[in-house]
Amino acid sequence: MTWLVTGGAGYIGSHVARAFLDSGIDVVVIDDLSSGHEGFVPEGAVLERGSLVDAGFVERVFDEHPVTGVVHLAGFKYAGVSVQRPLHTYTQNVTATVNLLSAMQNHEVPSIVFSSSAAVYGNAPAEFVTEATATTPESPYGETKLIGEWLIADQAVASGLRHTALRYFNVVGSATPVVSDTSPHNLFPLVFRALLAGQTPKIFGDDYPTPDGTCVRDYVHVADVAAAHVAAAQKLDAGETLAPAYNLGSGSGVSVREIMSEMAAVTGIDFTPEVLAARPGDPARIVASGELATGDGLWMPHHTLTEMIASAWQAATHAG
Known part of the structure; x- marks a missing residue:
């Protein structure tokens, strides 16, 4: 049994690849290393360097x-930037998925687990987002993730493809000090880079309709997310039918300001964040119920917020 992990040199993808290898499943990684790192690819996985946009390579x-x-994790993942770069976002996230599904069909590969996103819900009005919540993405990034789900579902009707999509919320932490989140846009690495450089971390927007004015998010540990991929893959391999999409959420939200306070406590570095203008495309609140995924045996969050921050800080300082 060999599973292909696209984007497997990235922060989340490399954790997924490690989890598959730990479960005794062989791994091939596709990554163009535009945002991933060759050193993140775990020992035992085969790296094929190239882009999913290149159909011949795939x-x-x-x-x-x-x-x-x-x-399938590879893609352009920055919601705010996607507003300025919609054509790039659609090429990397939609054209690439078409090429991948075409190669799967040509080679009779029967199963796919798709990395989707909470961004498909947009600024959801519900207190807790469930899989039945309306999908109203507010950025090109969220739109492309929803289109990816549609493409896979349509291909399943045409070919019998076994599939599911895992809708992530804010993935943080680390299962190993050698892999850290290096995104130039995600909250945790932005704060840690600032602290390590002796600079003041920034909050983007404090006038959202939330209790303290900052965005509220659902934070989940990357190791728990990786384990969900393995569980989904094993169920698909066993011929089980899964729901078209599952939320990987904790059911509780934390504001950006609350995160900053906990980061100060964990790192031992006292700071008062600087408040800047809100970024376009960022919803005010996204908190999800993970009950469906838990009930189907895919999901169980095991880490506290303090553990998420501590493990992420350890990886950030190891890398730095």
């Missing part, structure tokens, strides 16, 4: 490896 990878399933 076909070659499937020609050369006995792929039995795919976890």
Whole structure:
């Protein structure tokens, strides 16, 4: 059994690849290293460096490896930036998915676990987002993730493809000090880089309709997210039918300001964040119920917020 992990040199993808290897499943990674790192690819995984936008490259990878399933994480993942770069976002997230599904069909690969996002919900009005909540994305990034779900579902009707999508919320923490979140846009690495440089961390917007005016998010540990991918893959391999999409959420929200306070406590660095203008495309609140995924045996969050911050800080300081 060999699973292809697209984006497997990235922060989340490398954790997923490690979790598969730890479960005794062989891994091939596709990554163009535009945001991933070759050093993040775990020992034992095969790295194929290239882009999913290159259909010929994708076909070659499937020609050369006995792929039995795919976890599709690769993509352009920055909601705010996608507002300024919609064409790039659609190419990286939609065209690439078409190429991947085409190669899967040509090579009769039966299963895919898709990395989706809470961004498909947009600024959801519900107190807790469930899989039944209306999908109203507010950024090109969120739109492309929803289109990816549609593409996979349509291909399943046409070909019998076994599939599910895992809608992530804010993925943080680390399962190993050698892999850290290096995104130039995510909250945790932004704060840690500022602290390590002796600078003041920034909050983007404090006039949202939330209790303290800052965005409220649902934070989940990357190791728990990786374990959910393995569980989904194993169920698809066993021929089980899964729901089209699952939320990987904790059911509780934390504001950006609250995160900053906990970071000060964990790192031992006292600071008062600087408040800047809100970024376009950022919803005020996204908190999700993970009950469906838990009930189907895919999801169980095991880490506290303090543990998430502490493990992320350890990885950030190890890398720095």
